[in-house]
Amino acid sequence: MPLLRARGISKRFGAVQALREVDVDLYPAEVLGLVGDNGAGKSTLIKILSGVYPPDAGTLELEGRPVRFASPREARAAGIETIYQDLALAENLDVAGNIFLGRELGYGWGLLRVLARRPMEEAASQVLQRLEIHLPSVRTLVRHLSGGQRQAVAISRAVYWDARIVIMDEPTAALGVRERARVLELVRRLREQGKSVIVISHSLPDIFAVCDRIVVLRRGVKVGERRTGETTEEEIVRMMVGVEAA
Amino acid sequence: MAQKTDGVAAPPTRGPQRVEVSYELAMVAALGLIMAVVGALAPRFLQPDNLFQIARNFAFIAAAGVGEALVILSGGGGIDLSVGSVMSLGGVVTTKLLSLGYELLPAIGAGVLTGLVAGSVNGLLVTRARLTPLIPTLGMLSIAGGLALVITRGFPITELGPQADLFVSLGAGFVGPVPAPVIYMVAVVLLGWLVTTRTPYGYNLYAVGGNAEAARLAGIPVARVRCIAYVASGGLAALTGILLAARLSVGDATLGQGMELSVIAAVVIGGVSLQGGRGSILGLFVGAALIGVLQNAMVIVGVPAFWQQVVIGTTIIAAVLVDRLRLRIVSG
Numbered sequence: 237m238p239l240l241r242a243r244g245i246s247k248r249f250g251a252v253q254a255l256r257e258v259d260v261d262l263y264p265a266e267v268l269g270l271v272g273d274n275g276a277g278k279s280t281l282i283k284i285l286s287g288v289y290p291p292d293a294g295t296l297e298l299e300g301r302p303v304r305f306a307s308p309r310e311a312r313a314a315g316i317e318t319i320y321q322d323l324a325l326a327e328n329l330d331v332a333g334n335i336f337l338g339r340e341l342g343y344g345w346g347l348l349r350v351l352a353r354r355p356m357e358e359a360a361s362q363v364l365q366r367l368e369i370h371l372p373s374v375r376t377l378v379r380h381l382s383g384g385q386r387q388a389v390a391i392s393r394a395v396y397w398d399a400r401i402v403i404m405d406e407p408t409a410a411l412g413v414r415e416r417a418r419v420l421e422l423v424r425r426l427r428e429q430g431k432s433v434i435v436i437s438h439s440l441p442d443i444f445a446v447c448d449r450i451v452v453l454r455r456g457v458k459v460g461e462r463r464t465g466e467t468t469e470e471e472i473v474r475m476m477v478g479v480e481a482a
Numbered sequence: 483m484a485q486k487t488d489g490v491a492a493p494p495t496r497g498p499q500r501v502e503v504s505y506e507l508a509m510v511a512a513l514g515l516i517m518a519v520v521g522a523l524a525p526r527f528l529q530p531d532n533l534f535q536i537a538r539n540f541a542f543i544a545a546a547g548v549g550e551a552l553v554i555l556s557g558g559g560g561i562d563l564s565v566g567s568v569m570s571l572g573g574v575v576t577t578k579l580l581s582l583g584y585e586l587l588p589a590i591g592a593g594v595l596t597g598l599v600a601g602s603v604n605g606l607l608v609t610r611a612r613l614t615p616l617i618p619t620l621g622m623l624s625i626a627g628g629l630a631l632v633i634t635r636g637f638p639i640t641e642l643g644p645q646a647d648l649f650v651s652l653g654a655g656f657v658g659p660v661p662a663p664v665i666y667m668v669a670v671v672l673l674g675w676l677v678t679t680r681t682p683y684g685y686n687l688y689a690v691g692g693n694a695e696a697a698r699l700a701g702i703p704v705a706r707v708r709c710i711a712y713v714a715s716g717g718l719a720a721l722t723g724i725l726l727a728a729r730l731s732v733g734d735a736t737l738g739q740g741m742e743l744s745v746i747a748a749v750v751i752g753g754v755s756l757q758g759g760r761g762s763i764l765g766l767f768v769g770a771a772l773i774g775v776l777q778n779a780m781v782i783v784g785v786p787a788f789w790q791q792v793v794i795g796t797t798i799i800a801a802v803l804v805d806r807l808r809l810r811i812v813s814g
Contacts, residue, residue: 309701328692338700340682
């Protein structure tokens with residue numbers, strides 16, 4: 237049974253039909269690649285899965301139960317963590333502060349809540365260790381980290397909060413060769429730990445390197461779905477640009 | 483991106499606070515230097531009674547500055563232009579109630595409440611009606627100042643009722659050698675510093691100011707975080723205005739007139755970025771102290787009064803230039 241099942245997802249922005257009746261399944265401990273040209277609807281789809289937009293039509297099921305997310309917070313509470321292209325980190329806060337962004341640990345209530353900084357820092361170090369991520373310190377400001385390191389912080393945040401599903405939007409964009417390899421390695425490590433991952437990428441080599449299955453979108457419609465071992469980059473590109481296979 | 487890729491050998495990063503503190507340290511050093519020079523020129527300057535007098539003079543700016551700093555830290559072009567007028571209004575409401583024979587605490591409570599209401603209006607207009615912060619707070623500057631005039635009918639309130647002495651001692655009194663406003667300022671600055679650095683609200687404030695979109699995606703209630711900053715600014719401005727009225731033992735609609743400029747200057751000189759998310763309450767404190775010391779030093783050294791404004795203005799611009807330069811160095 238799929239962990240996440242999306243059926244008939246449609247979304248329109250004004251005159252633009254961003255998604256038209258898209259079906260997607262995500263299985264446990266699976267890495268699913270989501271590919272398509274610019275404007276194919278990849279970002280819209282993950283924003284619906286992560287609670288940023290409500291779909292105009294269609295249903296989401298998590299472990300067979302229908303779910304509706306009114307906000308990113310609700311999706312997160314259901315175990316779906318999203319790592320956005322711009323990473324959604326606060327550069328002026330440190331690593332630990334970002335891992336706990338919006339969910340700070342503290343004692344007391346409301347405005348009188350006092351931060352539990354030490355426990356936050358210790359928990360942050362532990363999760364970094366678990367993922368074998370090496371950073372100078374959990375007190376380092378994110379502003380001072382490289383692109384790959386930021387990606388690692390964003391992934392750690394998802395893992396710390398016990399995400400079952402991690403959605404990554406262009407995780408390797410703007411990274412150097414070595415950082416790219418490390419991030420892909422992290423994706424594999426997530427799968428080893430039983431997480432399901434959805435990866436959006438323009439880089440087909442990266443998709444083929446980590447994904448078990450690939451879903452291709454074109455102009456808001458799902459035009460194909462392949463197991464990675466049973467297809468080629470050429471076939472995927474043909475589906476993306478809409479040239480029928482000979 | 484010429485950084486090591488595997489993170490083990492990281493770029494020469496420094497701790498989170500340390501970078502921010504380094505600007506504050508530079509400010510403290512500048513402050514120390516000025517004090518040493520002026521002290522050498524005029525030994526009277528460093529006498530404890532003069533230092534306490536300086537502290538008492540900038541206490542009101544620093545205390546109101548805590549609220550202003552929260553607003554500016556919250557980003558989104560956040561600024562509160564109404565602090566001066568709200569100070570006047572708070573002072574006028576409290577002194578008016580005292581003159582009508584009300585007890586001290588209810589009178590002060592009503593004054594602070596007025597400020598909280600003004601701050602709430604600012605906050606709601608900024609976060610719900612999505613007005614550029616400049617506009618509602620500029621309007622509030624006029625509204626609060628006008629209301630203060632309406633209440634006083636343009637005349638200072640000098641008759642402060644049966645508890646006048648107690649009230650005046652709040653602003654003009656001493657605890658040992660320390661003027662009461664200085665104790666108030668230290669308490670407010672300390673509280674502001676603790677809230678910004680030791681509470682989830684403070685972290686959220688920095689997150690919202692640094693990257694509102696990231697904060698929103700992380701589930702932080704951006705509008706609420708910002709709104710609270712405006713409410714705090716209004717409340718603190720009113721309370722500070724009440725103490726200023728106590729210090730001068732008069733309720734006057736012109737009490738805080740123009741103070742918003744000194745308050746914003748202190749925040750900016752203290753290294754709080756108008757972009758939001760960067761700077762600290764301690765920086766604000768040092769900024770306010772620098773203004774206070776400069777003003778006093780110029781009087782003692784004998785700089786003509788008209789030139790003093792020129793010097794303060796130059797300091798504001800110089801501080802921001804230094805900050806800009808520092809940023810360029812830090813970010814390579």
